Each structure stands twice: as structure tokens, then as C-alpha cells.
Amino acid sequence: MNRRIVLARRPVGMPRPEDFAVSEAELPEPGDGQVLLRHSWLGLAPAARLRMGEEASYTRPMAIGDVVYGQAVGTVLKSRHPELREGDMVVTISGGWQEHSVAGGSGLSRIDLSIAPAAAWLGALGTSGMTAYVGLLDHGRPRPGDTVLVSAASGAVGCMVGQLARLKGCRAIGIAGGPVKCELARDLYGFDACVDYRAPDFAEQLVAACPDGVDILFENVGGAGRDAAWALLNQRARVVVCGLISEYNGEHASGPSWFPILFKRLSLSGFILSDHLDRRPEFVREMGAWYAAGQVRMKEDVRHGLAQVVPSFIDMLGGANVGKTLISL
Ligand SMILES: NC(=O)c1ccc[n+]([C@@H]2O[C@H](COP(=O)([O-])OP(=O)(O)OC[C@H]3O[C@@H](n4cnc5c(N)ncnc54)[C@H](OP(=O)(O)O)[C@@H]3O)[C@@H](O)[C@H]2O)c1
Structure with a gap:
């Protein structure tokens, strides 16, 4: 089963815990060109708040019941992707606030742990x-x-x-x-x-x-x-x-x-x-070298477990985070 955090109602002002609900669903099956992932890290993004309203922003609003938008790092459990195999570690820009996801397309990339640890692929080397x-x-x-x-x-x-x-x-x-x-x-x-x-x-x-x-x-x-x-x-x-x-x-x-x-x-x-995901190879090459040389760094604000996602998100919108807001699963 997959535990997920879904939008229960549209927040008014600062989101509140009651705006979200935990739901369980069967593990999804990957389609052609996709993988099934088990998430080990979630990266929380302020842009998720924009998608919770009714108005269109730069993207369509989430529907009530949708899994909340966010990035994730995870391990491939099943692959129907031509270049990814079971056990590969990847980052996805739209994994969502959940334990598993199905991912594919240009927002999915393999990560190289010899350059940086998994969590950094959501921070300095991530979006x-x-x-x-x-x-x-x-x-x-x-x-x-x-x-x-x-x-x-x-x-x-x-x-x-x-x-x-x-x-x-x-x-x-x-x-x-x-x-x-x-x-x-x-x-x-x-x-x-x-x-x-x-x-x-x-x-x-x-x-x-x-x-x-x-x-x-x-x-x-x-x-x-x-x-x-x-x-x-x-x-x-x-x-x-x-x-x-x-x-x-x-x-x-x-x-x-x-x-x-x-x-x-x-x-x-x-x-x-x-709109600029085609710049990723150059970004990873250049930023990866700066990161490995210690020329760039990023403090991480790490909390543990799916139950911490909503409080951490609210903290981040209120400025109580210090560094990249990450959830370790
Ligand atoms: N264009 C894009 O594609 C794109 C992609 C990623 C992120 N972004 C944007 O980049 C910005 C930073 O995102 P992030 O992920 O790096 O988050 P972050 O800076 O790690 O966390 C959010 C920070 O915003 C500040 N803040 C919150 N409410 C504020 C307020 N009312 N007045 C002043 N500051 C406030 C707080 O810092 P202080 O305590 O210092 O106020 C808070 O810690 C966001 O606007 C996000 O939407 C855009």
C-alpha cells in the first residue's frame, strides 16, 4: 500500500493541518517509459501552496483529493523505462507527498551518489x-x-x-x-x-x-x-x-x-x-563540480516521517525553517 497526503480542502490564508488528509491506496503500476519508486526523501516547495488555491497560477490548481505536489528522491522498485533499472536511485520533480510514486519523462533523472548524498539532489543539486x-x-x-x-x-x-x-x-x-x-x-x-x-x-x-x-x-x-x-x-x-x-x-x-x-x-x-529542464545536464556538471570542491553548500532542515510533512510545510511558509526543508522517510 502507498500512504499519501492529499488536499482535503482549499486553505484560506496560511494552511492548517485540517486542510490535508492521509489516505492509503494500492501501489500504482508504471506504464511504458515509467518507473515505480519508493521515496526515501521528500523536498518541500513553497510552490505547492500556489497549487492549493482555486485560481490558475503557472499551472493548473490541484483538485481536492489530489496528492500534494513536491519533489522526491527514491529507489526504482519496478521499471518500464529504457534507461533505468530496479535499484537505481533517482530524483523526480513531481513525486508528491507520498511514500511511492510512478514517474517518467523529463522530470525524472538518475542521481549519482559519488557526487553528493541523496538529500542534496533535492537541494543544491536539485530544483x-x-x-x-x-x-x-x-x-x-x-x-x-x-x-x-x-x-x-x-x-x-x-x-x-x-x-x-x-x-x-x-x-x-x-x-x-x-x-x-x-x-x-x-x-x-x-x-x-x-x-x-x-x-x-x-x-x-x-x-x-x-x-x-x-x-x-x-x-x-x-x-x-x-x-x-x-x-x-x-x-x-x-x-x-x-x-x-x-x-x-x-x-x-x-x-x-x-x-x-x-x-x-x-x-x-x-x-x-x-520550462528549463533541458539545462539539467549542464547544471549537474557545473554545480556538481562546485559542490564536490566545497564551493557551494546548503544547510538542510530535516524532519522525519510522513506525519512531519504538513507541520514542516506550514513552518516553511511562516519562515520557521532554516535551510532546505526535507523529510526523510
Ligand atoms: N520560479 C521557479 O521555478 C521557482 C522554483 C523554486 C522556488 N521558487 C520560489 O523561490 C522562493 C524560495 O523558495 P525556497 O524553496 O528556497 O524556500 P525557502 O527560502 O527555503 O523557504 C521559504 C522562506 O521564505 C521566507 N518567507 C516566507 N514568508 C515570508 C514573508 N511573508 N515575507 C518575507 N519572507 C517570507 C522565509 O524566510 P525568512 O525567514 O528569511 O523570511 C522562509 O524561510 C519561493 O518564492 C518559491 O516559490 C521558484
């Missing part, structure tokens, strides 16, 4: 790292000397953006919630500075941290932090809109003026990782 890689390198187009400003800087995507920015010769400035996360951004990830958005003088601190303005704004959060960063953009700055987590629970901040887009000839680039 979090790849989001930073594609977002910063392809959309941000960093040049040595640029100032790169990143929100949710100590989180899974944000910490990778900061480390990549430093590897590319940029100045990395973070925004994060609280002194502990700011310290992590500076001490573990090498950010040049990190500003606490909860500090009463946040806007002044941000100006002081970016004396040459901002050339790349990597936006993970939206809301008040984004508004403060907006005023610091230089001419021809690139704004990479990766996520707007502060609005996922239905709270909308007032928007900034869009005149700077015109006056400063800005490029504003929204992107969704699943």
Missing part, C-alpha cells in the same frame, strides 16, 4: 540549486562587480543565488528574516552583507548595504522588501522574478510604480524552472 542557476545565470546575466540583491537569502534558492553570485565575481547582498538567518547568509554562504527585513530601520540598512545600487534583484518574496529594493535599481538592472512567497497565502502588498521599467530600461524576467 532549488537549478532554480538559482537558471534564474541568476540565464535571466540575471551577472557580470563581475555587479551587486546582486536576493530575498529569502538564507533559504534553499536564495543561498544558492548568493553563492553563485560570489563565484561569478559579484557582490551578494541578502535580505532575510531575523539575525540568525542573516548571520547564516554571511558566515556560511559568504554574502557580503545581509539585512533583516524585520528591523525597524530595514530600508536605511538596505541603502547602506548597497552603496553602488543594485544590478540584479533576485526576487523570492515580494511585498515590502521588494518595494525597498525597487528604489535601489541601477540603469539596465535585471529583475529576476523567481517567487513571491509573501503573497502565496492571499495577502497582496501594494505594488511599486512601474515607471522605472521605462525610465531605466530595465528587463524584468519571470521564469518557471520546469
Whole structure:
């Protein structure tokens, strides 16, 4: 049998445990080109919250009763895939909050444990790292000397953006919630500075941290932090809109003026990782080498067992996670 966490009702505001239910189902059978997996790790993603609402986002909403969306690492139990065999370890971008899944297509890849341990394929070498890689390198187009400003800087995507920015010769400035996360951004990830958005003088601190303005704004959060960063953009700055987590629970901040887009000839680039899965081989080659050389790292926030999935997800949306939120099964 397969234990799964399904959407029981659509959350209003911050999700609550009653919005989800545990259900059991027969193990699914893989079709042509697919594998049956036993999950050993689940990676929780804020984007799951976007799919719980009724409105379409960049993808269709989940139906009530659907298994909740998320990434997973697992072992192949049965294979009808031409290149995967029983016992292979793989990562899937859509394994879901469950113990087993059937997977295939471009979101399924073998993992190499000689490069990094299994959990890292959901973090630095998984969708979090790849989001930073594609977002910063392809959309941000960093040049040595640029100032790169990143929100949710100590989180899974944000910490990778900061480390990549430093590897590319940029100045990395973070925004994060609280002194502990700011310290992590500076001490573990090498950010040049990190500003606490909860500090009463946040806007002044941000100006002081970016004396040459901002050339790349990597936006993970939206809301008040984004508004403060907006005023610091230089001419021809690139704004990479990766996520707007502060609005996922239905709270909308007032928007900034869009005149700077015109006056400063800005490029504003929204992107969704699943459109860029063809970049994975290059990402794994480059990021794998940086990871193996200790040039990039990611703190993991690990909890154990399926029962911890919902509380961990709620913690993550509220900022109580420190590092990539992972469930070990
Ligand atoms: N475009 C894509 O394809 C793509 C792919 C993956 C992820 N993303 C986006 O990237 C962003 C980061 O995701 P992640 O997986 O790396 O999560 P994460 O940063 O590890 O965890 C989420 C963090 O968001 C911050 N946060 C939550 N609510 C906030 C609020 N109201 N105001 C300010 N900060 C808040 C919290 O950090 P603080 O305590 O520092 O506030 C929290 O720890 C999300 O917006 C996600 O949707 C986009």
C-alpha cells in the first residue's frame, strides 16, 4: 500500500493541518517509459501552496483529493523505462507527498551518489540549486562587480543565488528574516552583507548595504522588501522574478510604480524552472563540480516521517525553517 497526503480542502490564508488528509491506496503500476519508486526523501516547495488555491497560477490548481505536489528522491522498485533499472536511485520533480510514486519523462533523472548524498539532489543539486542557476545565470546575466540583491537569502534558492553570485565575481547582498538567518547568509554562504527585513530601520540598512545600487534583484518574496529594493535599481538592472512567497497565502502588498521599467530600461524576467529542464545536464556538471570542491553548500532542515510533512510545510511558509526543508522517510 502507498500512504499519501492529499488536499482535503482549499486553505484560506496560511494552511492548517485540517486542510490535508492521509489516505492509503494500492501501489500504482508504471506504464511504458515509467518507473515505480519508493521515496526515501521528500523536498518541500513553497510552490505547492500556489497549487492549493482555486485560481490558475503557472499551472493548473490541484483538485481536492489530489496528492500534494513536491519533489522526491527514491529507489526504482519496478521499471518500464529504457534507461533505468530496479535499484537505481533517482530524483523526480513531481513525486508528491507520498511514500511511492510512478514517474517518467523529463522530470525524472538518475542521481549519482559519488557526487553528493541523496538529500542534496533535492537541494543544491536539485530544483532549488537549478532554480538559482537558471534564474541568476540565464535571466540575471551577472557580470563581475555587479551587486546582486536576493530575498529569502538564507533559504534553499536564495543561498544558492548568493553563492553563485560570489563565484561569478559579484557582490551578494541578502535580505532575510531575523539575525540568525542573516548571520547564516554571511558566515556560511559568504554574502557580503545581509539585512533583516524585520528591523525597524530595514530600508536605511538596505541603502547602506548597497552603496553602488543594485544590478540584479533576485526576487523570492515580494511585498515590502521588494518595494525597498525597487528604489535601489541601477540603469539596465535585471529583475529576476523567481517567487513571491509573501503573497502565496492571499495577502497582496501594494505594488511599486512601474515607471522605472521605462525610465531605466530595465528587463524584468519571470521564469518557471520546469520550462528549463533541458539545462539539467549542464547544471549537474557545473554545480556538481562546485559542490564536490566545497564551493557551494546548503544547510538542510530535516524532519522525519510522513506525519512531519504538513507541520514542516506550514513552518516553511511562516519562515520557521532554516535551510532546505526535507523529510526523510
Ligand atoms: N520560479 C521557479 O521555478 C521557482 C522554483 C523554486 C522556488 N521558487 C520560489 O523561490 C522562493 C524560495 O523558495 P525556497 O524553496 O528556497 O524556500 P525557502 O527560502 O527555503 O523557504 C521559504 C522562506 O521564505 C521566507 N518567507 C516566507 N514568508 C515570508 C514573508 N511573508 N515575507 C518575507 N519572507 C517570507 C522565509 O524566510 P525568512 O525567514 O528569511 O523570511 C522562509 O524561510 C519561493 O518564492 C518559491 O516559490 C521558484
